[in-house]
Amino acid sequence: MTVMDTTRTRTDTCGAPPQPHRLPDGQDRYTISEVVAVTGLSAHTLRWYERIGLMPHVDRSHTGQRRYSNRDLDWLDLVGKLRLTGMPVADMVRYAELVREGDHTFGARFDLLESTRRDVLHRIAELRDTLAVLDRKISFYADADRTRGGATAEED
Amino acid sequence: MTVMDTTRTRTDTCGAPPQPHRLPDGQDRYTISEVVAVTGLSAHTLRWYERIGLMPHVDRSHTGQRRYSNRDLDWLDLVGKLRLTGMPVADMVRYAELVREGDHTFGARFDLLESTRRDVLHRIAELRDTLAVLDRKISFYADADRTRGGATAEED
DNA sequence: CGCTTGCCTGGAGTGCACTCGAAGGCCATA
DNA sequence: TATGGCCTTCGAGTGCACTCCAGGCAAGCG
Numbered sequence: 001m002t003v004m005d006t007t008r009t010r011t012d013t014c015g016a017p018p019q020p021h022r023l024p025d026g027q028d029r030y031t032i033s034e035v036v037a038v039t040g041l042s043a044h045t046l047r048w049y050e051r052i053g054l055m056p057h058v059d060r061s062h063t064g065q066r067r068y069s070n071r072d073l074d075w076l077d078l079v080g081k082l083r084l085t086g087m088p089v090a091d092m093v094r095y096a097e098l099v100r101e102g103d104h105t106f107g108a109r110f111d112l113l114e115s116t117r118r119d120v121l122h123r124i125a126e127l128r129d130t131l132a133v134l135d136r137k138i139s140f141y142a143d144a145d146r147t148r149g150g151a152t153a154e155e156d
Numbered sequence: 157m158t159v160m161d162t163t164r165t166r167t168d169t170c171g172a173p174p175q176p177h178r179l180p181d182g183q184d185r186y187t188i189s190e191v192v193a194v195t196g197l198s199a200h201t202l203r204w205y206e207r208i209g210l211m212p213h214v215d216r217s218h219t220g221q222r223r224y225s226n227r228d229l230d231w232l233d234l235v236g237k238l239r240l241t242g243m244p245v246a247d248m249v250r251y252a253e254l255v256r257e258g259d260h261t262f263g264a265r266f267d268l269l270e271s272t273r274r275d276v277l278h279r280i281a282e283l284r285d286t287l288a289v290l291d292r293k294i295s296f297y298a299d300a301d302r303t304r305g306g307a308t309a310e311e312d
Numbered sequence: 313c314g315c316t317t318g319c320c321t322g323g324a325g326t327g328c329a330c331t332c333g334a335a336g337g338c339c340a341t342a
Numbered sequence: 343t344a345t346g347g348c349c350t351t352c353g354a355g356t357g358c359a360c361t362c363c364a365g366g367c368a369a370g371c372g
Contacts, residue, residue, distance in 0.1 A: 032348075043348090044331060056312075063339055065348055075312060078293075081286040084279075089329065099312050110297040117290045120283050123240075127280050130237040134273045137234075141266040156212075156231060156255045188319070199319085200361055207322095219368055221319055245359065319367085326361070331354100338349070 022070055029059070029067040039076050053093050054079065056100065085120050178226055185215070185223040195232050209249050210235065212256065241276050 021038045022028070032043050039046075046066075049055050056075060059067045082092055095112055098105040140155050177194045178184070188199045195202075202222075205211050212231060215223045238248055251268055254261040296311050 042331070045329090047349095048330070061348095063348080064350090065339090078289065078312065081282075081289055083329095084282055085286055106297055106300055110294065113290055113294050113297065117287065117294060120287050120290065124280055124283050124287070126237075126240050127276050127283070130241050131273065131276050131280075133234065133237050134269055134276065138266065138269050138273060141262055141269065144262055156234065198361075201359085203320085204360070219319085221368090239359095314372095316369105316371085318369090321366085322364100324361100324363075326359100328358090329356100331356070333354085334352095336350085339347090340345100342343100342345085 022073070025070055028070040028073075029061075030069075030073070032066050032068070035068045035073070035076070038073065039080065041076070049079070052089070054089065054096050056096065082116065085116065085123065087116060087119075178229070181226055184226040184229075185217075186225075186229070188222050188224070191224045191229070191232070194229065195236065197232070197236075205232075205235070208245070210245065210252050212252065238272065241272065241279065243272060243275070 021034075023030075030038075032046060035041070035046060036043050041049075046055075050058060055072065058072055059069060061067050079092055082095075083089075091112075095109065098109050098112070137155065144155075177190075179186075186194075188202055191197070191202060192199050197205075202211075206214060206222075211228065214228060215225065217223050235248055238251075239245075247268075251265065254265050254268070293311065300311075
């Protein structure tokens with residue numbers, strides 16, 4: 001990505017989460033290919049997100065090309081996180097709509113986030129459970145390896 | 157489920173994990189609808205699992221109907237847990253194949269489980285990360301609710 | 313004996329989240 | 343001037359994990 005290399009500046013905001021690839025606010029006008037590079041999403045997907053209403057309105061250059069801002073990147077970050085909680089895209093679109101509708105939807109957004117949070121907690125618990133099962137099986141196979149031909153009970 | 161009620165016996169193995177719905181070994185010949193009831197999977201899905209090779213060979217009644225054993229239930233339990241780690245069905249089929257191939261695949265099974273374990277750990281970390289973001293946003297909205305019209309920074 | 317219920321099979325269909333391709337066009341830099 | 347990166351619309355294709363359907367057999371009941 002030649003574009004990336006030429007536009008890069010040393011400004012690493014040493015703030016809370018060490019966000020790399022970020023230009024200071026005011027110069028944050030990333031092309032789609034830059035966003036592809038930082039998010040790992042495809043250009044197709046980015047345009048598709050916009051079509052389905054999953055993005056706040058993305059700015060355009062005078063020639064009509066997309067120019068993403070730091071806020072857009074933050075939003076994509078959130079979307080990415082929500083996506084790997086298993087939240088369906090439709091629900092994220094719903095949240096995006098609430099944001100577009102303005103401040104009077106704060107309550108609804110709060111509720112949505114709260115229920116997502118409960119969901120995530122639940123999933124973490126499930127995964128821990130699975131981990132326990134996995135550990136049991138793993139130690140079974142580790143034992144089986146040492147006690148070659150011993151009286152190993154049935155296990156899969 | 158009339159079937160379930162009539163076949164139920166009081167034998168609750170007070171062993172380690174208090175598995176309900178289990179008949180003592182020897183009489184464990186569950187119909188597909190019983191398995192549907194305990195696993196939450198559909199009969200369609202159960203048959204599909206078999207077709208794609210995700211089940212060890214399930215026994216049949218003299219009329220050709222499936223009769224699931226406690227071992228089958230255990231297997232389905234494992235499958236369920238693996239499924240919610242996000243493991244693709246194809247990988248589970250691979251594991252099932254290893255089991256069918258016999259004891260000489262212990263090493264491969266161990267490796268597969270280990271890598272799944274790493275995966276689960278990774279996903280838990282991701283979810284925790286997401287949880288942190290969620291918590292930040294939630295407390296933002298909670299604050300916004302109290303400091304009505306205050307100098308709230310931009311947030312989505 | 314016929315009806316209902318439960319189960320069987322193979323194959324087709326569904327929903328989600330992308331993913332890709334084609335066609336045609338604008339703009340800027342080498 | 344040519345090349346490369348981006349734009350649009352639009353529709354079709356992909357992969358996954360089911361999900362459903364049509365057609366048919368076997369057992370139990372009134």
